[in-house]
Amino acid sequence: MPKKKRILFVGSFKKSNTVKGGQNTASILLEKALKSHYKVIKIDSTMISIPPPNLFIRAFFAMKRIVFFLFLAPTCKSIIIFSADGLSFIEKGLMAIIGKLLMRNVIFCPRSGYLLEQLDKSILLKMYLKIIGFFSNHIVCQSQFWKDQFSRHGLKYEKLIVINNWIDIKLNNKEILNNSPIKVLYLGWITREKGIFDLIAAAQKVPSMKFIFYICGDGKDINKIRDKIESSGKNNIILKGWISGDEKLNLFKSCDAFIFPSHSEGFPNAILEAMMHKLSIVASDTTSLPDIIQHKKNGLLFAAKNIKDLEDTILLLDNFKLRKEMTENAYNQLEKRFSVKSAKQKFMRIL
Template sequence: MKNNSKILMIGPDPDSFGGISSVIKLYQGSFDDVMFLSSCKNGNIICKILFFGYFLLKYLLILFKNKSLRIIHIHVSTGASFFRKSIVVNIAKLLNKKVIFNIHPARFNEFYENSHPLIKTHIKNILDKSDLILILSEKIKIDLMNICPDGNFKVLYNPITIKELKIKTSKDIKALFLGKLCRNKGVYDIIEAAKQVKSDNIKIYLYGDGDYKHFQKLIESNNLQDKMFISGWISGDKKEKIIETSDIFVLPSYTEGLPISILEAMVNGLPIVATPVGGIPEAVIDRVNGFLIEPGNYNALADKIELLANNKELRNKMGQESFNIAKEKFDISVIVNQLKGIYEELLG
């Protein structure tokens, strides 16, 4: 802990599953003058409750011990994450700290609309208390301004580390999916698309947390073992190697914020087949560095995978554009400089 820091960043454990954890890990390696405190980690409900209790004790200790602390930067999702972080916000405001509420999911407005009127009031109250609300895309900003018209909103993209682009030479085409294995991420649509892919040189690889055994049985029941491979969550060097050796990235989600998995694929020069939801259109430009299809349209998903697989020139051209866009808009150095400017503005 940096006892003289003016900024405390709060979010999930950087080694946990998910995009927010990946963002936290990148920020940890980029700021020398920011404290980091984990509010949750992987585990069952009892472990999560106990960990949050332990977090609150550490949080209070830091607040009372570190007199120079002025900004609390809170990364938040929906559901239980929001209710945990609302406690963090209320404590910070009681002690006259400035709060940055960093909302990651695109479906936050749905979370609000589907809540009980009393919960809606609580959500709006927390947004109103926040000195700055960071969101991942202009579309999400428009949605949230309907909830909190007087909120101080600013778009800050998720960051990614830029590295040297490697040339791909494989003849067999690997289409890759990384994310939670569930309906919302379009996994059933990927399986339906695989049924229609005719080229023998294409194989679709699925990696993620969730009930992968259920989807494995579904793949087997449809006799797709030769076309698809599925496994659990991967991270670190193994994930890097798998992305580097893939040719196409697919993410046919129904809702998204700004997926780290897409940014990771772009940095590795992959063309993207995704849906125009959340912040994705601000990373994937249709027919420039990939294709945007409507959620649920597995026929179009199959067509675009096949088109990219059978056109090396198009695949390489779109992959290069992915890399260029990632370098220009999402490079960690670009995002960190923007965030430093935000901190300086709040500090006055």
């Protein structure tokens, strides 16, 4: 049997009670796509706590990872680097530069929706992005939107490879029913940037007899959201806090729609997971979301930060014929556009 090619993979892999979030794209890619073809060496960059520790502790762990990287990179032919924004972007960018200086095949994968805002505010960060682009063999973009944005910031178009985010798709025989009231699920961080205040404001205005909203998650603004819900006097807005395991699965099974009002996103796997569970999607039109959702085709889009438009869009869910058609279209597109199998094929072309 031929010896497997060695790959160094830098990303977040740990599953922990303290680190919350959606499906981990790095772990899925590793377990479902790469392990059977390559000898994969991991450097885990999972945050040790939420909220993040202080700057000194983060810098210590970053330096520790860079030391490991210096020892491991020369032993591998290719390097995959998953990066977030802020300090993660600086650390992972340095790894990309080192990797190329060591004559490795460097595949850099920025994943954060907040990166664009940071780039627009910082000339130094824009310059750093161009340096990373120069030293990387490929920049993996989560959608066409991100490819266009990175090109706008000066990266070479031919280095930019679109690989849509992926999930491990499971067969779902759930029947789409005309339930009343319509159960709408929010699952994510409870922070202003995720549009949760917009959602609560819109939910208070739609008929309470027609819609029930389940707000699931945690974050810095959870107490403010709890106060808003309690002061509204509405009994159709239910704050459940963070959920996981069977409780999360049961809500996916019992709800009819999934709402994602974020102000800025990389490429949210939560939407793909909701599609797999046959929930109708309502999402803001920010960043990459229009690359996933085509309005009234496989979901509904509304203008980000526009509460009235969000309210009107929620009301469209009351049209069962439209909702059923959109949900079926979204589910049927998953395998072709957002499966780990599709991502695997594209990664193997550049490894």
